Amino acid sequence: xxxxxxxxxxxxxxxxxxxxxxxxxxxxxxxxxxxxxxxxxxxxxxxxxxxxxxxxxxxxxxxxxxxxxxxxxxxxxxxxxxxxxxxxxxxxxxxxxxxxxxxxxxxxxxxxxxxxxxxxxxxxxxxxxxxxxxxxxxxxxxxxxxxxxxxxxxxxxxxxxxxxxxxxxxxxxxxxxxxxxxxxxxxxxxxxxxxxxxxxxxxxxxxxxxxxxxxxxxxxxxxxxxxxxxxxxxxxxxxxxxxxxxxxxxxxxxxxxxxxxxxxxxxxxxxxxxxxxxxxxxxxxxxxxxxxxxxxxxxxxxxxxxxxxxxxxxxxxxxxxxxxxxxxxxxxxxxxxxxxxxxxxxxxxxxxxxxxxxxxxxxxxxxxxxxxxxxxxxxxxxxxxxxxxxxxxxxxxxxxxxxxxxxxxxxxxxxxxxxxxxxxxxxxxxxxxxxxxxxxxxxxxxxxxxxxxxxxxxxxxxxxxxxxxxxxxxxxxxxxxxxxxxxxxxxxxxxxxxxxxxxxxxxxxxxxxxxxxxxxxxxxxxxxxxxxxxxxxxxxxxxxxxxxxxxxxxxxxxxxxxxxxxxxxxxxxxxxxxxxxxxxxxxxxxxxxxxxxxxxxxxxxxxxxxxxxxxxxxxxxxxxxxxxxxxxxxxxxxxxxxxxxxxxxxxxxxxxxxxxxxxxxxxxxxxxxxxxxxxxxxxxxxxxxxxxxxxxxxxxxxxxxxxxxxxxxxxxxxxxxxxxxxxxxxxxxxxxxxxxxxxxxxxxxxxxxxxxxxxxxxxxxxxxxxxxxxxxxx
Numbered sequence: 001x002x003x004x005x006x007x008x009x010x011x012x013x014x015x016x017x018x019x020x021x022x023x024x025x026x027x028x029x030x031x032x033x034x035x036x037x038x039x040x041x042x043x044x045x046x047x048x049x050x051x052x053x054x055x056x057x058x059x060x061x062x063x064x065x066x067x068x069x070x071x072x073x074x075x076x077x078x079x080x081x082x083x084x085x086x087x088x089x090x091x092x093x094x095x096x097x098x099x100x101x102x103x104x105x106x107x108x109x110x111x112x113x114x115x116x117x118x119x120x121x122x123x124x125x126x127x128x129x130x131x132x133x134x135x136x137x138x139x140x141x142x143x144x145x146x147x148x149x150x151x152x153x154x155x156x157x158x159x160x161x162x163x164x165x166x167x168x169x170x171x172x173x174x175x176x177x178x179x180x181x182x183x184x185x186x187x188x189x190x191x192x193x194x195x196x197x198x199x200x201x202x203x204x205x206x207x208x209x210x211x212x213x214x215x216x217x218x219x220x221x222x223x224x225x226x227x228x229x230x231x232x233x234x235x236x237x238x239x240x241x242x243x244x245x246x247x248x249x250x251x252x253x254x255x256x257x258x259x260x261x262x263x264x265x266x267x268x269x270x271x272x273x274x275x276x277x278x279x280x281x282x283x284x285x286x287x288x289x290x291x292x293x294x295x296x297x298x299x300x301x302x303x304x305x306x307x308x309x310x311x312x313x314x315x316x317x318x319x320x321x322x323x324x325x326x327x328x329x330x331x332x333x334x335x336x337x338x339x340x341x342x343x344x345x346x347x348x349x350x351x352x353x354x355x356x357x358x359x360x361x362x363x364x365x366x367x368x369x370x371x372x373x374x375x376x377x378x379x380x381x382x383x384x385x386x387x388x389x390x391x392x393x394x395x396x397x398x399x400x401x402x403x404x405x406x407x408x409x410x411x412x413x414x415x416x417x418x419x420x421x422x423x424x425x426x427x428x429x430x431x432x433x434x435x436x437x438x439x440x441x442x443x444x445x446x447x448x449x450x451x452x453x454x455x456x457x458x459x460x461x462x463x464x465x466x467x468x469x470x471x472x473x474x475x476x477x478x479x480x481x482x483x484x485x486x487x488x489x490x491x492x493x494x495x496x497x498x499x500x501x502x503x504x505x506x507x508x509x510x511x512x513x514x515x516x517x518x519x520x521x522x523x524x525x526x527x528x529x530x531x532x533x534x535x536x537x538x539x540x541x542x543x544x545x546x547x548x549x550x551x552x553x554x555x556x557x558x559x560x561x562x563x564x565x566x567x568x569x570x571x572x573x574x575x576x577x578x579x580x581x582x583x584x585x586x587x588x589x590x591x592x593x594x595x596x597x598x599x600x601x602x603x604x605x606x607x608x609x610x611x612x613x614x615x616x617x618x619x620x621x622x623x624x625x626x627x628x629x630x631x632x633x634x635x636x637x638x639x640x641x642x643x644x645x646x647x648x649x650x651x652x653x654x655x656x657x658x659x660x661x662x663x664x665x666x667x668x669x670x671x672x673x674x675x676x677x678x679x680x681x682x683x684x685x686x687x688x689x690x691x692x693x694x695x696x697x698x699x700x701x702x703x704x705x706x707x708x709x710x711x712x713x714x715x716x717x718x719x720x721x722x723x724x725x726x727x728x729x730x731x732x733x734x735x736x737x738x739x740x741x742x743x744x745x746x747x748x749x750x751x752x753x754x755x756x757x758x759x760x761x762x763x764x765x766x767x768x769x770x771x772x773x774x775x776x777x778x
Contacts, residue, residue, distance in 0.1 A: 013384055013413055014049055016406070020385035020421075021359045025318055030369065033291040036080035038277050039284030046285070048366035052379045055303055058368025063300055064125045065286050073121045075287050076114045080280075083108050087274050090267035096256065097263040103151035105266050105273070106143040109135035112276050115283065133276050136269045146262060157258045164251045171247055175204055175240040182206060182216075182234055191215060193229045202248065203241045205231040286368065293370025296320035301365035303377045307417045307451055308335020309358075311375040316357040317364060320372050327372075330489040332358060335378060338472040340442065340452045342465035343489070345476025350487040351455040352387060354476075355421045358453060359385060362419065380419035380451065384410045387423040403427075407441055416449035425454045425461070435460035446470060466765075569643035573675075576642075632673050633660055639678040641671065647682045651710075663709055668742060702733040702772075705743050713743055717750055725756055725777055733763065734773045747773045 313329030426438030751760035
């Protein structure tokens, strides 16, 4: 891999994510643990961008092989020759493989047999694969009989070859004895340049001195470079040489026939062998992945279908390979309570390493490798990373321009199923402009529900994290005594950049650092002061959390009590309804009897005037009831809330839904109009626990309106502002609670209409948030 993925069809954002995380280094380390070329090819072809089902299949293979290794069952690790091209060639009609090529195929078939035997050593999910790895028995036997270790054909390759070679050995021996007779002849001793027999043009010849040419009847086949030696064939040896050449050519023809037959047999089995090699490559790659996991302290991963993750002991896998047992692990989670995490902290503190560790562990899990993290990883079909300096002189892209271009691609393609890693967002330009852009990008990704991790030194991003729901804040730790980063992620607090501390530690001149620190102290923002006091703030936050838990428990108890009271009211209502129904049935029965009597009187012709008067008297109660049902109590009317027998008054009326709003136990409720009985003689009792107005002199900074009626609260607010203006105060706080928002809306309307109020705003979270309004007075 040359820094990128050598996989067809990889889209730009995938390649960018791969390069930004140095994932090719992980893939290279994986490949180095492979035992043969087929494992390395499987590694090179493995891409993380696959469906979740395929990821789970890869992890299943990893788990199965891990269980085998734990039980002591191992796979062959020997190197294998590359026969992919030979198999393709063997499938062509008339193709002939060399003996060495066929020997390579034989080595592969032998390895298949070894893999199949290893898989059958125990019974598990991988045992069934042994049948696909079994080599073709007939071909294995033929090649084993025909070839030696060097790929040369053995005499056992065929009967004809054995006979031809036997005849060749006899002919060669006879010819050599004949030529040795020439060399030993005493009369010709001085003719020969050397007492050896050599070969020229497939014939055995003797080295004759050129000065003795013509002394013996010979055929000259060659001469030495100096011209002093002639390589000659005695005429008496021509027939023997001819016979030897013919026998050798017959041997070659028989060898070619055997190689062609063996090649054809390989061609017939080539598809099955190729399929077996793919399985062997996958098994070797998975085995190598387990070895890589052992080297970096990895564990078998768990990948969930959700676009979320919850990890503990997260470490950078490449750092684990270089520094075994020394890398600090961190907890990291995102996707359930929060979709975005802002990480701050000092330079060289480990922020970028955490981003890369998260991305690499997901890629490794997707490729079926052990990971250097515990917990559950998420499934992200799309992953984006903007990490590092991408400036390009050739395309006139500065650091900031390149970052913006990559951010634009992220915003165009990222969605709720995406993982986005952004390093030093907004750097490379004016901090105010960069901060504004960084926050806008973060808000856009948050709106798109992307699972986003971003690092930043900008104060605006720290404030952004604290003020937006769904955004978490964390900082990298820094040891103030040793002036070194701890590489530990601290949730809920922002890590200071510590730039001046680090600059002083690396040796910047002391006068320069003194000046820089003085300038920084003059221009320090409130946020840095909060950072210095974060222990106090955390304690206050914990106390507020405890109080919130107590309030929640109290609210739960009140809700249960109200539920019991409502249930009792329902039962009482049902009893009252049954009694009313019985009463109406009696009234209707009496009315029907009287109607029948009136009708009978009309039919008999007796006193029709009296009958008509009787019918009119019967209509009176029904008309009164109809009038009572159609009308609604007026706003401000006092009466009785029938289910709870509580005295209250009408705040609003809704004729469309035939309901009224009443004040009950400090709460404003909408109830059916039929449950409210008007009775002006009733008096509304004072509710215990309601807060009375306190003058500015008694409690000059805050007015508590909780539990009061809107009209009473408005009057109290006017008096409070009157007193505050008279006392010369410039700001007041109004405590109205969150509730259903009626009192908060009243305070806002008052602030907009009263000319003495210059500004209205909700209080900061630590001062009450949405339950408190702050008014600036003129």
